Amino acid sequence: MNTKTLQKYRFLFAIGLTLFLGVIFTGGLYAAEKKGLLDAYHAENGVACADCHENENKREAVSMVKCLECHDVEELAKATAAVQPTNPHLNRHYNTGADCNLCHHQHKTSENFCLPCHAPFNFMVP
Amino acid sequence: MSKDTEKDNKAVDQYTQNVLQNGISRRSFLSCTAMGAAGIGLMGLSGFSGKNAEAAQESHCTEFARSSDGGATLNFMPKPEPIEDSDIAETLTFDVIVVGAGASGVPAALSAAENGAKVAVLQKHPMPVSQGNTGSGIDLKTSDKAGIEALVAKLMNDNNHRCNPALLRQWAYNSGEAVKWVIDRAAKGGATVEDQGSKPQFAIRKVNGYTLNYVTSFFGPKPYTTGDGIRALAKTAEKAGVKFFFNMPASQLVQNNADEVNGVIAKGRDGKYRKFMANKGVILATGDYQNNKAMCDYFIPDLKYFGRKQMDRTGDGFAMAYWAGGVIEPIGHTKMLHDFDAGPASMCDMPFLAVNRSGSRFVNETVAMSLFNNYLRDPENAGHYNQVFDADYMTTAANWPGGKLVPPEGLKNYMPDDPSPKHGVFESQINTHSADTLEELAKKLGCDPATFAASVKRYNELCAAGKDDDFGKPAELMAPVKKAPFYGIHRRVRVSTICSGMLVNENHQALDADGKTIKGLYVIGNLGGGFYGGVDYPLTVFGLSLGRCYTFGYMSGKHVAKL
Ligand SMILES: Cc1cc2nc3c(=O)[nH]c(=O)nc-3n(C[C@H](O)[C@H](O)[C@H](O)COP(=O)(O)OP(=O)(O)OC[C@H]3O[C@@H](n4cnc5c(N)ncnc54)[C@H](O)[C@@H]3O)c2cc1C
Numbered sequence: 001m002n003t004k005t006l007q008k009y010r011f012l013f014a015i016g017l018t019l020f021l022g023v024i025f026t027g028g029l030y031a032a033e034k035k036g037l038l039d040a041y042h043a044e045n046g047v048a049c050a051d052c053h054e055n056e057n058k059r060e061a062v063s064m065v066k067c068l069e070c071h072d073v074e075e076l077a078k079a080t081a082a083v084q085p086t087n088p089h090l091n092r093h094y095n096t097g098a099d100c101n102l103c104h105h106q107h108k109t110s111e112n113f114c115l116p117c118h119a120p121f122n123f124m125v126p
Numbered sequence: 127m128s129k130d131t132e133k134d135n136k137a138v139d140q141y142t143q144n145v146l147q148n149g150i151s152r153r154s155f156l157s158c159t160a161m162g163a164a165g166i167g168l169m170g171l172s173g174f175s176g177k178n179a180e181a182a183q184e185s186h187c188t189e190f191a192r193s194s195d196g197g198a199t200l201n202f203m204p205k206p207e208p209i210e211d212s213d214i215a216e217t218l219t220f221d222v223i224v225v226g227a228g229a230s231g232v233p234a235a236l237s238a239a240e241n242g243a244k245v246a247v248l249q250k251h252p253m254p255v256s257q258g259n260t261g262s263g264i265d266l267k268t269s270d271k272a273g274i275e276a277l278v279a280k281l282m283n284d285n286n287h288r289c290n291p292a293l294l295r296q297w298a299y300n301s302g303e304a305v306k307w308v309i310d311r312a313a314k315g316g317a318t319v320e321d322q323g324s325k326p327q328f329a330i331r332k333v334n335g336y337t338l339n340y341v342t343s344f345f346g347p348k349p350y351t352t353g354d355g356i357r358a359l360a361k362t363a364e365k366a367g368v369k370f371f372f373n374m375p376a377s378q379l380v381q382n383n384a385d386e387v388n389g390v391i392a393k394g395r396d397g398k399y400r401k402f403m404a405n406k407g408v409i410l411a412t413g414d415y416q417n418n419k420a421m422c423d424y425f426i427p428d429l430k431y432f433g434r435k436q437m438d439r440t441g442d443g444f445a446m447a448y449w450a451g452g453v454i455e456p457i458g459h460t461k462m463l464h465d466f467d468a469g470p471a472s473m474c475d476m477p478f479l480a481v482n483r484s485g486s487r488f489v490n491e492t493v494a495m496s497l498f499n500n501y502l503r504d505p506e507n508a509g510h511y512n513q514v515f516d517a518d519y520m521t522t523a524a525n526w527p528g529g530k531l532v533p534p535e536g537l538k539n540y541m542p543d544d545p546s547p548k549h550g551v552f553e554s555q556i557n558t559h560s561a562d563t564l565e566e567l568a569k570k571l572g573c574d575p576a577t578f579a580a581s582v583k584r585y586n587e588l589c590a591a592g593k594d595d596d597f598g599k600p601a602e603l604m605a606p607v608k609k610a611p612f613y614g615i616h617r618r619v620r621v622s623t624i625c626s627g628m629l630v631n632e633n634h635q636a637l638d639a640d641g642k643t644i645k646g647l648y649v650i651g652n653l654g655g656g657f658y659g660g661v662d663y664p665l666t667v668f669g670l671s672l673g674r675c676y677t678f679g680y681m682s683g684k685h686v687a688k689l
Binding site for chain 1: 252253349353372395396397435542553620
């Protein structure tokens with residue numbers, strides 16, 4: 001984790017909550033019914049739509065580079081080093097560089113990219 | 127930029143002639159603007175009527191390549207978007223640009239650097255990536271010339287005579303040197319590698335009575351692979367001055383007014399374009415296209431329901447070479463589908479009873495594992511089958527050809543349910559089981575127990591009768607399955623690679639639809655065509671695929687550096 005950035009966001013979260021909620025609910029689709037998705041979790045943690053979608057009017061796929069503004073791959077690899085049966089953030093195909101979006105989705109259920117090829121790698125992707 | 131001379135006056139061989147006539151190029155798949163007199167001329171030759179040629183001019187063809195009979199739109203070949211110079215964040219210049227850091231690209235880069243070129247490698251992945259363990263070549267000094275030619279002839283036969291013999295000979299006469307070089311340079315970069323010599327090639331030590339010896343590189347044992355080996359080789363390359371750019375997928379080639387390729391444009395993860403100019407040439411080594419569904423459905427629809435073994439191989443190199451004027455080998459590409467991992471590799475070609483996913487016998491089991499995919503193409507089977515044998519296999523199968531038996535103690539290494547520590551395997555891929563009843567075994571293998579039991583019963587009857595009335599397997603290879611514990615290996619063949627590609631000459635230079643070299647453009651590895659051509663990749667020379675990749679990387683690197 002990119003600790004500094006995250007702390008900044010946790011702090012901002014308290015002040016910004018109402019503002020963020022406004023954005024979420026105008027988004028309609030992303031409201032309570034989708035509870036448990038990453039967009040909701042990010043919002044709860046003070047990450048606004050605009051933090052990922054720079055262009056408010058053009059909401060499209062977000063490059064992994066964006067995720068790396070707040071998350072650090074080395075720290076992630078450490079954080080999940082003990083995950084069984086294998087570390088999703090440090091693997092032989094991509095080392096620490098796998099595209100986050102292969103597994104984590106923001107507005108729909110995340111997926112386990114490894115599973116189709118490795119039946120035993122049945123970890124749950126948040 | 128290139129001093130290399132045209133060879134178009136040379137008589138074109140049968141293979142090249144066929145690909146020029148039937149392959150996929152901008153000539154046969156017109157983009158509207160390319161529709162010229164020459165195009166119509168060729169269509170006339172191959173029997174397309176003028177009406178069909180006109181159909182090709184209809185809409186859509188500005189966005190996608192479209193077939194000359196109007197029937198197909200190659201929507202997997204989107205025309206490269208024009209990129210303005212103002213959108214280029216950075217321009218860098220080298221002598222040679224290698225695209226793809228795999229089994230052929232990394233050797234090509236190092237070879238070019240050792241021959242004096244300033245080299246950059248653009249790699250899609252965050253690191254060099256490749257796969258497999260064994261790569262081979264012929265030891266010229268200790269092999270009969272007639273033996274080398276006999277092996278080339280054997281490979282031609284394996285390829286159903288649909289390949290370019292000049293390319294096979296290029297491998298045959300240069301691979302010993304190239305594979306030795308890869309072993310040496312990878313070891314210098316810290317790889318775990320050995321030369322197994324002729325040992326793994328026991329079946330082809332003599333061909334037509336002539337003697338052959340081999341250089342066989344082995345990166346392993348598993349889970350260590352050529353992927354690790356290629357990363358070590360890349361370290362040696364970096365020391366030799368090669369510059370690597372990771373997370374940097376190339377998206378289009380740059381051509382000058384004379385249509386010579388002199389650069390590559392790549393898009394970094396930051397979304398910015400970078401231009402890499404090449405004084406001498408560009409070597410495309412992006413591997414196959416197994417992860418491009420539309421492209422697979424078009425060129426090799428057999429693969430529709432099979433799993434894959436690689437990722438991100440979306441055929442980028444095909445699109446780049448195609449739009450630069452290159453020719454893709456005609457439909458009916460060669461595939462490689464294996465499973466050496468679920469159980470011992472040495473038992474995969476032994477003719478044990480085999481049943482499909484539901485539990486029915488489906489083939490004369492003397493068929494090699496590498497061909498089983500042809501019987502398991504449907505969505506239900508999707509490459510799954512099971513080898514089944516009983517407690518007596520060490521004696522009943524003791525004299526069978528095609529492999530080597532692993533005793534019950536050793537089978538535990540392949541059993542996910544057995545607590546023993548594993549070694550030399552991919553732990554997530556092992557899938558061998560034992561059970562005291564057939565029903566229990568069927569369940570472990572995922573078969574329908576009733577179907578499975580009926581198949582075994584029928585098979586045992588055929589064994590007792592001493593005649594395989596159902597599939598004609600030789601009686602001496604029929605061993606009943608009746609004594610517990612019963613064993614099953616659940617194999618699942620998946621696409622290791624597709625090994626058909628772009629038309630090249632024996633220097634690995636891409637040819638255009640007129641059979642002329644596209645100056646500045648080299649194509650190697652599985653992106654290169656002309657080396658196979660059969661329905662399936664042949665397992666005659668163990669490690670031919672990697673051996674060919676190393677060899678052509680080594681050769682093309684030298685060739686381009688000397689321009
Ligand atoms: C599991 C498995 C086991 C195998 N075992 C063996 C074996 O034991 N022996 C054998 O001979 N063969 C084996 N093979 C086949 C062998 O691995 C391949 O034939 C060989 O790796 C092909 O080499 P290549 O250079 O063409 O492509 P790869 O080695 O696949 O390299 C292509 C590279 O290009 C990069 N790339 C793709 N697109 C772009 C782009 N747009 N820009 C930049 N870079 C790009 C990719 O990231 C990749 O690293 C095996 C294959 C598999 C999957």
